[in-house]
Amino acid sequence: MLVQHSFGRSAERLGDKEALIAGQVRLSYAQLREHARSLAAFLRVRGVLKGDRVAMYLNNRPEFAAAMLATLECGAVFVPINPQTKRDKLARLLQDCEPRAVFTEWSLLSTLTAVDSNLAGLVCIVCTGTHPSGSQTPLELAVDFAQARASAPDCRPEPSGIDADLAALIYTSGSTGDSKGVMLTHLNMVSAMRSIVEYLRLRESDVIFCALPLSFDYGLYQLLLGFEVGATIVLEPSFAFASQAMDVVARERVTVFPGVPTMFSMLSNLRNLSQKDLSNVRLATNTAAALPERMILEIGRMFPQAEFYSMYGLTECKRVSYLPPQELGRRPTSIGRGMPNQELWLVDPDGQRLPPGTTGELVVRGSHVMRGYWRRPEATRERLRPGPIEGERVLYTGDIFRSDEEGFLYFLGRKDDIIKCRGEKVSPREVENVLSTLPGVLECAVIGVPDALLGQAVKALVVCRAGCEYSAKDVIRHCALALEPHMVPKHVEFFAALPRSPNGKVNVRGM
Amino acid sequence: MNPLIAPKLQPAQIRNIIRQFLLENLLLGQEAHCVDACESFVEARAIDSTGFLELVFFLQARFGIQVDDDEMAPQHFDNLNRIVAYVLAKLGS
Numbered sequence: 115m116l117v118q119h120s121f122g123r124s125a126e127r128l129g130d131k132e133a134l135i136a137g138q139v140r141l142s143y144a145q146l147r148e149h150a151r152s153l154a155a156f157l158r159v160r161g162v163l164k165g166d167r168v169a170m171y172l173n174n175r176p177e178f179a180a181a182m183l184a185t186l187e188c189g190a191v192f193v194p195i196n197p198q199t200k201r202d203k204l205a206r207l208l209q210d211c212e213p214r215a216v217f218t219e220w221s222l223l224s225t226l227t228a229v230d231s232n233l234a235g236l237v238c239i240v241c242t243g244t245h246p247s248g249s250q251t252p253l254e255l256a257v258d259f260a261q262a263r264a265s266a267p268d269c270r271p272e273p274s275g276i277d278a279d280l281a282a283l284i285y286t287s288g289s290t291g292d293s294k295g296v297m298l299t300h301l302n303m304v305s306a307m308r309s310i311v312e313y314l315r316l317r318e319s320d321v322i323f324c325a326l327p328l329s330f331d332y333g334l335y336q337l338l339l340g341f342e343v344g345a346t347i348v349l350e351p352s353f354a355f356a357s358q359a360m361d362v363v364a365r366e367r368v369t370v371f372p373g374v375p376t377m378f379s380m381l382s383n384l385r386n387l388s389q390k391d392l393s394n395v396r397l398a399t400n401t402a403a404a405l406p407e408r409m410i411l412e413i414g415r416m417f418p419q420a421e422f423y424s425m426y427g428l429t430e431c432k433r434v435s436y437l438p439p440q441e442l443g444r445r446p447t448s449i450g451r452g453m454p455n456q457e458l459w460l461v462d463p464d465g466q467r468l469p470p471g472t473t474g475e476l477v478v479r480g481s482h483v484m485r486g487y488w489r490r491p492e493a494t495r496e497r498l499r500p501g502p503i504e505g506e507r508v509l510y511t512g513d514i515f516r517s518d519e520e521g522f523l524y525f526l527g528r529k530d531d532i533i534k535c536r537g538e539k540v541s542p543r544e545v546e547n548v549l550s551t552l553p554g555v556l557e558c559a560v561i562g563v564p565d566a567l568l569g570q571a572v573k574a575l576v577v578c579r580a581g582c583e584y585s586a587k588d589v590i591r592h593c594a595l596a597l598e599p600h601m602v603p604k605h606v607e608f609f610a611a612l613p614r615s616p617n618g619k620v621n622v623r624g625m
Numbered sequence: 626m627n628p629l630i631a632p633k634l635q636p637a638q639i640r641n642i643i644r645q646f647l648l649e650n651l652l653l654g655q656e657a658h659c660v661d662a663c664e665s666f667v668e669a670r671a672i673d674s675t676g677f678l679e680l681v682f683f684l685q686a687r688f689g690i691q692v693d694d695d696e697m698a699p700q701h702f703d704n705l706n707r708i709v710a711y712v713l714a715k716l717g718s
Contacts, residue, residue, distance in 0.1 A: 173670065198670050221669065243668075354667055354674040355702075357694040380674065386694040536675070567675055587649060594653030599673050602653070 116300045117281045117338065118186040120307065122147070124344035128318070133341070135366060136176045136349040143344070146180060152263040153184035153240070154272075157215055159265065160237045164189030164273040166214035167283060170329070171195045171204070171222055174351050177242045177259055178328050179337055181217040189273035190214065191280045193295070194329040197222060198598045203293070205229040211283055211295055211488065219243035220258075227253055238262075277301040283488050284331055286429040289530035291543030295488030296429045306432035306482040307342050309453045310335070313436055314370075314397060314423065318344040321394070322370040323363055325350035325377070330538065331429050332401055336372055345370075356380045360390050367394040371417065374402045374537035375409065379567050382412050393419050401425040401433070402537025403569040404525055407446045424449055426525065430497060431483045431509050434458060434476070435523060448522040456480035460517055461510075465499070473516045475529060479508040533562030533570050535600045540572055545603065548596045549574055552589065554582030557612055559622045563605065574603040575622055577611055584608075639688070639716075640709045646683055647705065651676045665703045677702060684708075690715040 121143075124133075129144035141149070162168060168185040170192055172178045178194075185192040193211050195204065197219070204225060208216075212235050218226055220241045239256040281303050283295040310316075322340045324347055326333030340347040348366045350359050360381070363371065373381075378400065381387060398413055398420045405413075405424065413422050422442060426449035427433035435458070437450035452458045459467050460474035468474045479501055486494035501508035512530055515523045533540040542560035549558040557577040562570035574593075578584055586606035593602045612620045634642070644660055651672050652660050659671040666672040672680070680702065681692045690712065701711040 173668075198673075352667055352670075352674055354672070354677045355698050356674070358698045376675065380678065383678075384694050567678070591653045599676070 115277060115304050116186065116275055116279075117303050117307075118183050120304070120338070121150075121183055121341040124341055128344045131344065132346045134176045134179060134347050134349060136174070137351075139176050141176055146176070146183070149177075149180035149263065150183035150187060152265075152267075153180055153259075154187035155267055156240075156262040156265045157184055157188050157190070157238075160215065162188050162190050162214045162237065164275065165280065166190045167193050167211045169193045169195050169208065169211065169213040169216045169218075171197055171199070171216055171218040171226065172242070172328070173197045173219065174324070174328050174333070174349050175219075175242060176349065177217065181240070182337075185215075186281060187272065189275045189279065191283055193283045193285075194334060195285065196327065196329040196598055199225075200596050200598070201225055201228045202596055203598075207285060207293060208233060210293075215240065217242075220245050223253070223256060275300065277304065280485065284334075284429050287532065287539040287541040287544060288493065289532055289541060289543065290493075291541050291547050293544075294490055294493055297485040297488050298432075299485050302482050302484060303338065303432070305455065305480065307335070307338050309455050309482065310339055310433055311342055312454045314339075314399070316340075316343045316345065316370070320345040320369045320397075321366055322347045322372070323350070323366075323368040324348065324372065325353040325359055326372060326374065331432060332372065332374070332427075332537075335432065353377050353380065357384055357386060360384070360387060360392070363395065364390045364392060368392075369394050369396045371395050371398045371420070373398065373400055375400065375405050375569050376536045376567055378405065378409055378413055378416075381416055382409065387416060392417055395420045397421055397423065399423040399425055401427055403534045404447070404449075410442065410446050426450070426523070428511055428513070429484075430511070431478050431480065433482070434478055434511070437522075441522070445518070445522055445524075448518070448524050450523065451521050456482065460515060468517075470517050470521045471519045473514065473526065476511045476513050476515045476523070477508050478511060479506075483507070483509045531561075533560075533572060535562070535565075535568050535570050535572055537569065538600045540601045545572060545574065545593065545597065545601055548593050549576065549589065551596075552584070552592050554579050554584055557620075559612055559620050560603065561622050565604070568600075568604070571604040572601060573605040573607065575607055575609055575612060577609050636709070636713055639712055640705070642687065643684075643708055643712065644705060646680070646687075647672075650683075651680060660705055663704055665699070667699060667703055680708070684712060688712055688716060 125143040125147040130142050133143040133146045134141045168190045182192045216239045220243045240262045242259045277300040281300045282298045285293040285295050288294045322336050324336040328334050395417045398417050421439040423436050425436040435450040435452045437448050457479040462474050498507040514526045517523050531542050545560040546558050556579045559575045561573050563573045565571035589606045647660050663669045
């Protein structure tokens, strides 16, 4: 079973049913299948082969789904890239994954063409959105989606893949500051999908709301889960205008509302939410960052008919656990005991299994655990270590949990210093690397500080060279040139020197 | 800043104040060209969800206006001209 097969089966069964709703666009399963097939034919004619990488540098648009399915039909590997990624980082990601094709938007093409890295293997760039009317000369390789879809049909046989083949590379921030590509096989993704569908009891009649970025695995899986059960997915470009987005939820009779703490926090600020008919929402979910207990109660008031699922996961295996809604009253801050078809346990620093009621690093075992990090064997060895069966690898999450006597887990923190801002990982090292390129910065450190809206906000601690003076705005502007918005420091504090531990290492804990 | 003085501001001044705020707080770095050129801050992904909230808090505090939930929509906030027109309408009403 391959990832695209679940879509194929739903399209076979429910051709006329709406698969995707995005603003004015409404696509049935049959129409979406047709889009994907024609794009797949185009990719094959252009020379995209099994195992090739195809990047999706796209916003939340229906074309994302068609491009992803087309890529999978070619036996290729799709690579979602946050469309807010700036030039230099985009260059690093593209150099790393060496895409054969890129799906993007005309408005993002200038960032892509500014990437002066060697993209020798690239055979085409397929663009959507409004074609620029200005003088900009698009790359020779760039074609419009419509043009690509209208090209000659392909008569070549489809490649036959197996579930051990890679389906996706999803980049995630690591403590070293470099983004690492999480290699996910079809088996990994299908296993995760099936476990999630089982515990959330998703069904064909569901209407799933997705304002989460599709470049983020929580957003991406809303599409995959919807396709698996034959549901309808309502795709929103963003949650910036929360009141309007909730009008869409009401109008389309959404039944499943996946959110992150920042979204729920924005909803709690809406004064008119109770006037909207959200009675169809039967399920609300949260993951990516912990919710304060107070907010969990508020969500109950926002969606009075809905069951609320507090969940936990990481890109390396997609999802780990959920708290059954009936447990919410007894242990509101727990993220549960694990999902179906998976085993988990805590270990001490020596890797020894710990009994319930203790604290340790979470280890996850199951067919959803990634194949490793793309071209980073050392990082892979650190995360994937020998499991109970000879030759097996299990995932050391780097997350520290406490478990109660019944095995319910409570998140305590990370082994490394990764910050979670708006539910997305921020590597302090990545921000520090950018800060260090400011000529007047002598020394810097980056930490996370509590923030009511963001969960954690990024704070930069900066020591300037003698004679140099920066304002906080200067520092923030410099970072905004190179980093995605969630990584840009919200606070900047200047110091004469950074505090150091007795062995000379910078020690900024608790600042 | 005393919001009571806001009604005395000329449209051009209001535009400058908002433009300055956007440039100094939300359209940093590569997005700076967007302040005058962008038709849609959302489509250009120049301002994100928390950015729009910051903008609303700023407009409320600076101009003494109340932004209703239903007004928090692209037709009022998606580019500089729309924001200025919206603020002028609120101050005039």
